Amino acid sequence: MAEPTRRPGGRSERVRAAVHQAVMDLVVERGYGMFTVGDVAARAGVADTSIYRRWGTLEDLTADVALTWLTTNSPIPDTGSLDGDLRAYASGVARDIGGPAGLAILRLVIALPKEGEARDQFLAERGKQLQTMLDRARTRGEHPPDALEVLDHILAPLYIRTLFGTGPLTPEYVDALVDRL
Amino acid sequence: MAEPTRRPGGRSERVRAAVHQAVMDLVVERGYGMFTVGDVAARAGVADTSIYRRWGTLEDLTADVALTWLTTNSPIPDTGSLDGDLRAYASGVARDIGGPAGLAILRLVIALPKEGEARDQFLAERGKQLQTMLDRARTRGEHPPDALEVLDHILAPLYIRTLFGTGPLTPEYVDALVDRL
Structure with a gap:
């Protein structure tokens, strides 16, 4: 496995990990299609805008989670x-x-x-x-x-x-x- | 295949066929989880209450569509x-x-x-x-x-x-x- 390119421990990496975990939790609990970017942001404790800026759409975000x-x-x-x-x-x-x-x-x-x-x-x-x-x-x-x-x-x-x-x-x-x- | 138990040209059967078709169309177009009972009702040209009365939840309705x-x-x-x-x-x-x-x-x-x-x-x-x-x-x-x-x-x-x-x-x-x- 390749090492993550972002410094582990960095803020960017912490946000990424929290957002990924939030998506996984929501998919497990509610199923795909049953939550919004706002739900992910709330659960991860970040602003909606941070998610939109970094991942674009909910679909791009979930694809990133699956690939990772x-x-x-x-x-x-x-x-x-x-x-x-x-x-x-x-x-x-x-x-x-x-x-x-x-x-x-x-x-x-x-x-x-x-x-x-x-x-x-x-x-x-x-x-x-x-x-x-x-x-x-x-x-x-x-x-x-x-x-x-x-x-x-x-x-x-x-x-x-x-x-x-x-x-x-x-x-x-x-x-x-x-x-x- | 068993014959439908409801009389084929009856109103009840027409509603059922229209609602089933609306669910299929919405699943194809948007995907499961991306529409509500209200969307199904609007497309089928029936009242929301008719759907709730007959099928209960959206989940029961989609299961009926799949089984049929x-x-x-x-x-x-x-x-x-x-x-x-x-x-x-x-x-x-x-x-x-x-x-x-x-x-x-x-x-x-x-x-x-x-x-x-x-x-x-x-x-x-x-x-x-x-x-x-x-x-x-x-x-x-x-x-x-x-x-x-x-x-x-x-x-x-x-x-x-x-x-x-x-x-x-x-x-x-x-x-x-x-x-x-």
């Missing part, structure tokens, strides 16, 4: 084998989206407008992380699936079960998805 | 073989959720509160339809997958690709999902 969460969670493993990497990656994703923050992020990404850049950016980032892992396997002489197969048969079942609330993502279930792929 | 759409779309096929049924079912789902109404319904179901009954009802209905098809295959002596495997490896990829906007659901893609299962 993504790049600091579910890091791409490097265990030395494709099998080990896929298992570690799948169980990391299951753990992260199993919590309330993960469900909120998923809902948030899905609610982003189809035309906006935010979702494309999120998916490009996720895709790039995954591709790095699969390319490493190919370099070792292994035969990795393509990134879309990982999306369809590992990430999609985890995401849909989380979104629909159908059953917990147990380690056995996650391993079975990897075995099948 | 589900039970009148993607009917369960009966082709005489498991393979034929799965292909017909998967391509029906791909066609239905590929349109703007399908995406709106998916988003709507996902946005329903975890604690509410509405989503459980939606999932139970979908699960029952699927189970009927798989039971029929078992009766014929075939070896069907269980309903959760169909959810994980056919419905989940179709849903996630639709929600994330990653690529069209071509007939070849849908067939490949069935082949793999």
Whole structure:
């Protein structure tokens, strides 16, 4: 993970952290679309204008929150084998989206407008992380699936079960998805 | 499909159809959470009070819209073989959720509160339809997958690709999902 470019401890960074946390809390409590910039500002203890100046729209702000969460969670493993990497990656994703923050992020990404850049950016980032892992396997002489197969048969079942609330993502279930792929 | 219990040209049925259409339009245009009962009433040309009296909350109304759409779309096929049924079912789902109404319904179901009954009802209905098809295959002596495997490896990829906007659901893609299962 890259270090934050702003000095940790600085006022700007504190505001950013407070605003991000406020968005996460509101998404978890009320759902995306059920709060305004004013609600975020009130909860974070900052002025509405600070948010508008820094992030533009509520949509840009929520996209920033989703991207930040993504790049600091579910890091791409490097265990030395494709099998080990896929298992570690799948169980990391299951753990992260199993919590309330993960469900909120998923809902948030899905609610982003189809035309906006935010979702494309999120998916490009996720895709790039995954591709790095699969390319490493190919370099070792292994035969990795393509990134879309990982999306369809590992990430999609985890995401849909989380979104629909159908059953917990147990380690056995996650391993079975990897075995099948 | 069951016939509507209300007389089709009756006023009650006309109101119901207009209100349902207004909800679908608003979900497609603005997204779930971005409109009120007042917006629905204005668009459907009915009084707010008619909606509150008949459906209770906005949430109950949207759940009714989702359930109705589900039970009148993607009917369960009966082709005489498991393979034929799965292909017909998967391509029906791909066609239905590929349109703007399908995406709106998916988003709507996902946005329903975890604690509410509405989503459980939606999932139970979908699960029952699927189970009927798989039971029929078992009766014929075939070896069907269980309903959760169909959810994980056919419905989940179709849903996630639709929600994330990653690529069209071509007939070849849908067939490949069935082949793999």
